[in-house]
Amino acid sequence: MTEAINNNSIPEYEVLKQKYTPEEKILLKELRENLVDNAISSGETFQISEERLLNDIKNFLYSRLSLESDNISIDYLNNLSKKLLQNLIGYGQIDPLIHDDDLEEIMIIGVNKPVFVYHRQYGMMKTNILFKNEQELIELIDSIARQINRRIDQESPILDGRLLDGSRINATIPPVSADGPSLTIRKFKKDPLTIIDLIKSKTISVELAAFFWLCFDGLGVKSANAIISGGTSSGKTTTLNALTAFINPKERIITIEDTLELQIPHEHVIRMETRPSNTENRGELTMNDLVKNSLRQRPDRIIVGEVRANEAITLFTALNTGHSGFGTLHSNDARETITRLTNEPMSVPVIMISAIDFIIMQNRIYKADGVSFRRISEVAEVVGIEEGTVQLNKIFEWNPENDEIENVAVSSKTLTEISKLSGKSINELYEEISNRQIVLQHMLDYNIRSVGDVNNILEMYYENPRQVLNRIMGR
Numbered sequence: 001m002t003e004a005i006n007n008n009s010i011p012e013y014e015v016l017k018q019k020y021t022p023e024e025k026i027l028l029k030e031l032r033e034n035l036v037d038n039a040i041s042s043g044e045t046f047q048i049s050e051e052r053l054l055n056d057i058k059n060f061l062y063s064r065l066s067l068e069s070d071n072i073s074i075d076y077l078n079n080l081s082k083k084l085l086q087n088l089i090g091y092g093q094i095d096p097l098i099h100d101d102d103l104e105e106i107m108i109i110g111v112n113k114p115v116f117v118y119h120r121q122y123g124m125m126k127t128n129i130l131f132k133n134e135q136e137l138i139e140l141i142d143s144i145a146r147q148i149n150r151r152i153d154q155e156s157p158i159l160d161g162r163l164l165d166g167s168r169i170n171a172t173i174p175p176v177s178a179d180g181p182s183l184t185i186r187k188f189k190k191d192p193l194t195i196i197d198l199i200k201s202k203t204i205s206v207e208l209a210a211f212f213w214l215c216f217d218g219l220g221v222k223s224a225n226a227i228i229s230g231g232t233s234s235g236k237t238t239t240l241n242a243l244t245a246f247i248n249p250k251e252r253i254i255t256i257e258d259t260l261e262l263q264i265p266h267e268h269v270i271r272m273e274t275r276p277s278n279t280e281n282r283g284e285l286t287m288n289d290l291v292k293n294s295l296r297q298r299p300d301r302i303i304v305g306e307v308r309a310n311e312a313i314t315l316f317t318a319l320n321t322g323h324s325g326f327g328t329l330h331s332n333d334a335r336e337t338i339t340r341l342t343n344e345p346m347s348v349p350v351i352m353i354s355a356i357d358f359i360i361m362q363n364r365i366y367k368a369d370g371v372s373f374r375r376i377s378e379v380a381e382v383v384g385i386e387e388g389t390v391q392l393n394k395i396f397e398w399n400p401e402n403d404e405i406e407n408v409a410v411s412s413k414t415l416t417e418i419s420k421l422s423g424k425s426i427n428e429l430y431e432e433i434s435n436r437q438i439v440l441q442h443m444l445d446y447n448i449r450s451v452g453d454v455n456n457i458l459e460m461y462y463e464n465p466r467q468v469l470n471r472i473m474g475r
């Protein structure tokens with residue numbers, strides 16, 4: 001009874017299944033065998049070219065079917081070729097899920113149980129897809145392993161890796177997963193949320209975005225650092241990714257991550273990813289190794305996907321020696337961010353903390369109906385250290401009553417520094433912020449929101465701000 005109620009409360013995600021006639025099933029089986037033969041005979045050099053395969057399939061169908069005596073049309077043959085291709089090189093049953101950019105996660109929890117998905121809008125959903133036998137599921141996991149040149153077997157029953165499209169996969173087979181094979185795919189969003197999307201959804205205000213734009217670019221004299229803090233899945237990485245749009249296109253950026261998640265539009269980016277140790281327990285590359293190495297790569301900006309352990313000290317050393325940086329960190333408020341940074345296992349000396357300009361708190365807020373929304377709930381500046389305690393100055397704060405992010409600062413240390421170094425008055429800086437606010441508002445009004453489009457306008461602004469403003473204001 002309880003089970004029935006639980007089942008009812010999870011919305012359903014229906015996939016229209018591809019149906020095959022008995023004849024088509026036979027063709028598919030033959031094609032599959034051909035493909036395997038081909039792969040075996042060409043050994044290591046086997047490479048699938050989609051176009052060539054489609055051609056091979058068409059030729060195969062022509063040889064097996066006859067347009068006249070089987071009474072079929074060219075259209076049918078072409079469509080069937082495409083359908084078969086999808087089946088052969090795709091992900092079989094779950095292929096439609098892989099291609100739905102609205103899904104965050106695909107979860108296969110075993111045989112004869114529905115495949116679950118996490119939908120960006122509707123949350124957890126139950127699909128009408130089900131693996132009826134273990135063999136079918138193992139074949140899928142095997143084919144994924146092959147795609148990324150890895151293997152999964154009794155000896156190493158856990159597979160953790162990244163698909164070519166950037167999605168993260170984790171698969172297990174018995175005996176580690178007692179009830180049969182499991183597969184979890186955390187999908188890579190092909191069209192990431194940009195700063196304009198975040199303004200539209202009120203995660204950030206246009207005023208705060210314009211303020212950050214000025215501070216992160218720093219008018220070429222001081223590009224500000226920031227730690228984006230918050231709970232699990234609060235949107236830290238997404239906000240970080242969106243804010244990187246403001247980095248001056250001239251900067252040399254190095255990103256360091258456990259899992260490649262960041263999608264930075266800039267031309268000059270080196271992406272680094274950590275590596276676990278191999279089966280002989282060797283070859284591990286940690287975050288700290290990569291942050292240390294990045295210092296030899298002469299970066300302007302180091303971006304650490306998620307700061308967790310001793311790489312924090314290395315990062316702060318870099319920040320204290322004139323590099324700028326970004327990172328995310330798991331914590332619930334600005335004060336806790338400092339506490340976590342300065343204690344085990346990060347153990348950053350308090351004196352080094354003043355290298356951070358901003359702590360940006362990212363929050364996921366749940367409404368009564370279970371739907372959630374995300375807000376930057378606070379921005380604090382690190383203003384100094386007094387008697388061993390880090391002094392914070394709150395400059396922006398989200399007001400839950402009117403759902404606005406309010407500017408609560410009397411003054412900003414970062415703006416004061418930029419003013420000093422650039423020779424521009426604070427008023428001039430505010431004028432520049434309001435100009436940038438006009439540019440962002442324009443993109444918002446005209447729904448210019450994709451990574452490429454936003455980046456184009458920002459680059460144009462960096463080249464010739466007057467021209468961009470004049471065009472927007474129709475002068």
Ligand SMILES: Nc1ncnc2c1ncn2[C@@H]1O[C@H](COP(=O)(O)OP(=O)(O)O)[C@@H](O)[C@H]1O
Nearest residue numbers: 104201203231232233234235236237238239374
């Ligand atoms: N401001 C936002 N509005 C809507 N969806 C968001 C927002 N921020 C994040 N998400 C979605 O929430 C999920 C988790 O976000 P992520 O940035 O990876 O969180 P975190 O890094 O805090 O764990 C992603 O699927 C992302 O697309």
Ligand SMILES: [Mg+2]
Nearest residue numbers: 236237306328
């Ligand atoms: Mg993250």
